[in-house]
Amino acid sequence: MSKRHRPGVSAASVLRHVEEVVVATSGEDTFEIVFAVAAARIAVAREMPLRRAIAEAVRRHPVLDVDPVADASDALLARVDDLLASALQDESTLDAVFESLVPRVAKSDKGQFFTPRHVVDFVVRMLAPAKRECVVDPACGSGAFLSHARAAGARAHGCDVDPRAVRVARLLALAAGADPRTVQRADGLRDAELPAADVVATNPPFAGRAPAEGFDVARLVRTPERDVLFLERALGLLRPGGRLGIVLPYNKASGAAFAALRRWLVERARVLAIVGLPRETFLPHTSQRTFVLFAQKRERVLELAAASPDERTMLVVSERAGKDTGGEPVFRSDGDLDHDLDDVAAELRPFLDAEGFA
Secondary structure, eight states: OGGGGSHHHHHHHHHHHHHHHHHHHOOOOHHHHHHHHHHHHHHTOSSSOHHHHHHHHHHHOGGGOOOOOTTSOHHHHHHHHHHHTTGGGOHHHHHHHHHHHSOHHHHHHHTOOOOOHHHHHHHHHHHOOOTTOEEEETTOTTTHHHHHHHHTTOEEEEEESOHHHHHHHHHHHHHTTSOGGGEEESOTTTTOOOOOEEEEEEOOOOSSBOOOTTOGGGGTSSSOBHHHHHHHHHHHHEEEEEEEEEEEETHHHHOGGGHHHHHHHHHHEEEEEEEEEOGGGGTTTOOOOEEEEEEEEOSSOOOGGGSOTTOOOEEEEOOOBSBOTTSOBOBOTTSSBOBOHHHHHHHHHHHHHHTTOO
C-alpha cells in the first residue's frame, strides 16, 4: 500500500514542468491542454497522432467535454504529451495532477480542499468495499474516493457541482474501465440521482451555508453548515447496515453546540471510530482540524437509551500528516511520506473486523 503514497512527488514535478512549458510558450489554459492530451491518450490511443487523437476524444466522448485546443501549437502539445507519459501509467499520479489543476480559488470559496491521497487510501481501506458493492460520494470533486473504490473492485458513483472536477472524475472513471456517466454534475445535497449505497466515502465541503429546508438536522443546529447537511445526506444514501467514512471539522466531534447533532447521529448510526487528523493535513489550503468518522447505519432509529451498552467506539489520533507546518510534504528515508496512518490502520482494522464493520 505504501507505494500509493509516492505519486504525489512525481505529480508535483509533472505539474510544475507542464505549467512552466505552457506559460513559457503560450497563453493557453494549462488545465484544458493537460485534459485534452490525457483524454486523447486514455480514451483513444497512445499510438495515434496527437491532434487526431484529441479530435477523436472530442467526437467519441462528448460527456468529457474535451476542448480541441486548436490554438495550441503542435510543439506544445507534443511536449505536454511527453511530460504526461509517466503520469498516464499511474492513475494515482494522474489523479493528483488533475486535482492540483482544479481551480484553487473556486475550491477555497466552497470550503473544499484537496484530500491527501494517503488519507483517501486510509479511509477506503478501513471501509473495505467488496467487489460489486456500491460506493457513493455525494461531493466527489475529481473522484479520488471513487477511484480508490474502483481499484478495490467496487462500483462507484458520485457527483459534484464543479464542472472541471466532474470532467476529471469522468475521465478517471473511463481510465478505470467504468462508465463516465456514473459521475454527475449536480448538487449532492438535493439534485443528484444517486443509487442506494453499501458504502459512502466522502470529504464534503465545510464552509458556507446551503438551504436546509427538509433536513432533519436543521432542527438541531442553528444555521447548519454544509458539512452537517452532507452528514445527513450520507446517512440517507446508505442502505441499513451500510458503512460511512466521512471527513468532518473537529468541532462536530467536540463542540458543545453540536451535542444534539451527535445524539441524533448515534440514534441513527453505530459510531465505530473517530480518527483525529493532524492540523497540517489540509495545509497549505487550511489549518482547520479535522477527523474521520467511521459509522454503520442502524436498521432503525433508536432512542439513545436503547443502544446496546456493549457498543464500543475506538478513538485514535494521527500525529504525523506527511507535511510540515508550511504544507510542504515530509518524507521518510525510504522516500514515502512521513505519515502514521498505516500505523493507525494496523490498530484500527482488527477492531473494525471484530465489530463486524465489513
